[in-house]
Amino acid sequence: MCGRARCSLRPDDIPRACHLNGRRVRHVDMNRYQPSYNVSPGFSVPVVRREDEANDEGAVLHCMKWGLVPSFTKKTDKPDHYRMFNARSETIKEKASFRRLIPKNRCLVAVEGFYEWKKDGSKKQPYYIHFKDAGPLVFAALFDSWKNHEGEVIYTFTILTTSASSSLEWLHDRMPVILGNMDAADMWLSGSPSSNIDTLLKPYEESDLAWYPVTAAMGKASFDGPECIKELQLKTNETRSISQFFSKKGDKDQQGQKSHNKVAEEEILNTDQTESLKQEPESDHVGHLCSPVQPESFTSTTATDIKVEQDFDESGSKQSLTGQTGNPPEKVGTYASDNVKSLKEEESEDIKPKDISPPQEESGDSKTKRYYEELSGDAMPLPKAVNTHIRPSKKKAKGADDKQPTLFSYFGKG
DNA sequence: CCAGACGTTGTT
DNA sequence: GTCTGG
DNA sequence: CCAGACGTTGTT
DNA sequence: GTCTGG
Numbered sequence: 455m456c457g458r459a460r461c462s463l464r465p466d467d468i469p470r471a472c473h474l475n476g477r478r479v480r481h482v483d484m485n486r487y488q489p490s491y492n493v494s495p496g497f498s499v500p501v502v503r504r505e506d507e508a509n510d511e512g513a514v515l516h517c518m519k520w521g522l523v524p525s526f527t528k529k530t531d532k533p534d535h536y537r538m539f540n541a542r543s544e545t546i547k548e549k550a551s552f553r554r555l556i557p558k559n560r561c562l563v564a565v566e567g568f569y570e571w572k573k574d575g576s577k578k579q580p581y582y583i584h585f586k587d588a589g590p591l592v593f594a595a596l597f598d599s600w601k602n603h604e605g606e607v608i609y610t611f612t613i614l615t616t617s618a619s620s621s622l623e624w625l626h627d628r629m630p631v632i633l634g635n636m637d638a639a640d641m642w643l644s645g646s647p648s649s650n651i652d653t654l655l656k657p658y659e660e661s662d663l664a665w666y667p668v669t670a671a672m673g674k675a676s677f678d679g680p681e682c683i684k685e686l687q688l689k690t691n692e693t694r695s696i697s698q699f700f701s702k703k704g705d706k707d708q709q710g711q712k713s714h715n716k717v718a719e720e721e722i723l724n725t726d727q728t729e730s731l732k733q734e735p736e737s738d739h740v741g742h743l744c745s746p747v748q749p750e751s752f753t754s755t756t757a758t759d760i761k762v763e764q765d766f767d768e769s770g771s772k773q774s775l776t777g778q779t780g781n782p783p784e785k786v787g788t789y790a791s792d793n794v795k796s797l798k799e800e801e802s803e804d805i806k807p808k809d810i811s812p813p814q815e816e817s818g819d820s821k822t823k824r825y826y827e828e829l830s831g832d833a834m835p836l837p838k839a840v841n842t843h844i845r846p847s848k849k850k851a852k853g854a855d856d857k858q859p860t861l862f863s864y865f866g867k868g
Numbered sequence: 869c870c871a872g873a874c875g876t877t878g879t880t
Numbered sequence: 881g882t883c884t885g886g
Numbered sequence: 887c888c889a890g891a892c893g894t895t896g897t898t
Numbered sequence: 899g900t901c902t903g904g
Contacts, residue, residue: 455877457887494887496904524874526881536887536904538875550874550882571887573878578888615876628877673888675904 455540456593456613456630458569458672460582460683461499462489463590465515471564471590472502472643473636474513480505483517483609491682493565494675495521495539501595501611503561504643513643516561516597522612523600524551533600533608541596543614543631543655552612555596557647561611562639563593567683569672570626570665580672581625582683583665594631594642594654619657625665632658 463471465487469479479502486498493499498517505512521535538551546552567584568591585591597611614631622629631654633639638654645651672682 455887457877494904522875524881526874534875536876539887540876542876545875550884552875553883554881569887580888612875670888674890675888 455570455615455626455628456568457494457539458580459493459499459565460491460567460569460584461493461565462491463500463564463566464489465500467590468500468564469502469513469515472513472562472592473639474502478512480512480514481516482514484515486517490678491680492672492675492678493520496535499563499565499611501561501563501597502643503559503597516609518561518597518609518611520613521610522551522596522598523608523610525598525600527600529601529603533602533610535610538612540615540628540630541612543594543616543652546596546614552596555598556651559597560642560651561595561597562633562643563595563611563613564590565593566590568630569668570622570629571673572625578670578673579688580668580670581665582668583622583625583663584683586662586664591630592633592639594633614655616655616657619659619663621659621661621663622657622665629657631655634658634660 465481465484469475469477483498484500487500488498490497496519498519500515500517503514503516505514519535520539521533522538522541523533523535524538527533541549541552546556566588567582569580569582571578571580594614595611596614597609599607599609601607615628616631618625618627618629633642633654641649641651642654667686667688668683669681669686671677
């Protein structure tokens with residue numbers, strides 16, 4: 455499933471993460487966006503949706519509350535954002551609350567990562583899941599609007615889930631629907647309802663996801679800050695001690711990433727293998743690739759993160775390391791003054807919709823790092839700059855049965 | 869016709 | 881809003 | 887999703 | 899266990 459996430463992206467990074475570079479993107483309610491390392495249902499998060507009917511060729515960066523409140527909710531009810539913060543992709547066509555949103559209310563949510571809790575009996579250990587290169591994830595989502603008693607229109611969204619990918623099954627049986635490339639994101643955003651959007655609603659099986667355990671303190675919704683994603687050194691257990699005895703280097707591999715040796719030993723030691731199956735399998739997924747703390751290249755380049763670190767490391771008043779109780783930490787910052795400035799409710803930023811070259815092939819760590827520097831840069835990226843997160847894409851036959859033009863087709867996708 | 873529901877998770 | 885149930 | 891509470895009476 | 903609150 456997906457009930458917590460990190461969203462501290464800069465507003466401008468979000469359309470970019472959704473592969474909307476160079477397109478006109480109107481901002482709505484972005485003053486409500488509070489970047490956070492611990493977003494839960496009920497919080498406002500930016501989503502990308504299509505522009506309304508009349509204005510077909512645009513996209514909107516619209517800050518909405520996580521946790522769907524259907525439009526038919528009674529005005530007298532108080533909105534419950536925790537009831538429908540996820541939608542099972544397998545059944546959205548059957549459920550009245552979701553089915554009606556499929557034709558025109560699909561949207562994208564970009565985050566740096568999300569959290570899942572691994573259950574061991576009564577214990578719960580949160581893990582942070584992210585791309586190895588720290589690029590943003592794009593989730594498939596549906597939104598709706600509801601008018602409350604005061605006549606205020608509340609926009610809310612729900613994140614689609616699917617079964618867990620094979621590499622994440624050990625952690626949890628569900629995961630958010632990740633749209634891992636431009637084609638997928640564009641089809642979800644703009645594809646006609648008749649197009650095969652259901653082909654997108656499957657577990658993300660690529661090998662570029664990574665994860666690691668984090669502090670259980672982030673389970674509290676009011677706990678926020680970089681501490682949420684700091685890698686936790688898992689406590690050693692008995693099995694480990696035994697493993698360690700046989701292992702030559704009984705040090706470095708304890709963060710839930712077991713060596714082949716260990717797995718083998720556990721299987722021997724545990725006649726009941728169901729236990730060992732609950733452990734994280736040995737890994738080629740590297741939690742550390744993205745260093746335990748904040749990668750400098752990432753941290754120092756976004757205004758958000760700088761601000762965050764100041765708030766948490768210096769004020770010391772938050773419930774971070776010391777775990778002191780007290781005032782809930784203020785949210786991590788705002789873009790209202792920085793990027794959005796005196797923007798009014800509705801504002802548009804126009805980017806020359808010119809000559810958008812399709813994402814270019816790239817691979818390797820050096821490349822991804824450079825990508826990030828570009829992404830985090832302050833200046834408007836050149837159209838040529840590849841700021842699209844490239845992921846392996848299932849080549850699908852083009853122009854299949856899309857009757858409705860997509861955003862990309864308007865601008866002549868390569 | 870009207871009334872009432874409309875959801876996901878996890879856990880046992 | 882829209883579907884199911886009575 | 888997780889965390890935290892989970893109660894009554896009487897008196898001020 | 900179960901409900902409420904964030």
